Amino acid sequence: MKVSELAQVGGVTAETVRYYTREGLLRPHRDPQNGYQLYDSESVRKLCFIQCFRMLGFSLGEIRGLLAEAMQEGTPSPNTYATLAEQLPQIHARIQELQALSRRMDQAMESWQDIPDGLPTGHLVSRLLDDLSQPVIV
Amino acid sequence: MKVSELAQVGGVTAETVRYYTREGLLRPHRDPQNGYQLYDSESVRKLCFIQCFRMLGFSLGEIRGLLAEAMQEGTPSPNTYATLAEQLPQIHARIQELQALSRRMDQAMESWQDIPDGLPTGHLVSRLLDDLSQPVIV
DNA sequence: CTTGACCTTAAAGTTACCTTTAAGGATATG
DNA sequence: CATATCCTTAAAGGTAACTTTAAGGTCAAG
16 A cells, blocks of 8 residues: 555545654554655554544644554553553543533523614624623633 | 623633633623723623533634624514524534434443453453444434 | 656744743832 | 842744645556
8 A cells, every 4th residue: 555545545645654754653564665765554443543542632742652552462451551541531521511511602692683683682602702701600 | 890800700711711802702801091991890700601502512703703793782583592592402412413423332331241350351442442333324 | 657646754934822031120028 | 229029022932733846756547
């Protein structure tokens, strides 16, 4: 699998794949004939893993660490487990906050529905500002 | 209210408040005596608004736009409404994805609980890699 | 056997969001 | 009335995650 093929499968650009490779997150082998980087199915899984953890808010550095530990055969990684166990509550908390915020936004939008368009109600967003600028009670 | 006071209330640094001010998101008036920037309660609400929308994934540029429209008296802003109406589904989608991911992570962590620590089970993260690297079905 | 689409690299550029530095003026306290 | 802690500014620096550039090698098609 060449760089562009992996990129397409993973939904990223070839440059991004090259960047991850430079950064040590992917470890392709080489075609001895032409020096091309060749990726296998493990790279596909890794790329997916990277995207999952990016979405969860992990940095590429953290992900590199996790992948490195993941690749060590025969070594249980309580270290990794601890890292993840530590992060999970924070992730849940962030999701909670996001939900609370989006709910409030939904409500604000709904309450706007009732306001006739073009009438001198003025500042719709000002109202959202009022609605949202109160301290969050989760 | 001086810059540091607003910063403390908003839970950011004074430098961040100054930065937002430079960027036109906050509009303090001046103490004519000493040139200090003075913020009122509207600035507090704005700062909270900024943080809410940052968390929801809006850029400072977008937020500046929303705030600008919010501040126009007497002008309904169907424009702003449209912007927000457009973003909300995406925000919900992101939250859904985050939840799906975190649920899978929870499950993976749970399944690890059963594995005796220090035994030759090896690559715990490799297993998470397997668990998480399958296409997401939301 | 040329043309166009791939591949390689190092290095520089980009964007967003701050943060730090530097040099100086204002204010509050013992 | 010194000194510590604010305040001001412009400009430079930092970091993450890419992206672009440039200069060149490889390959498949016609």
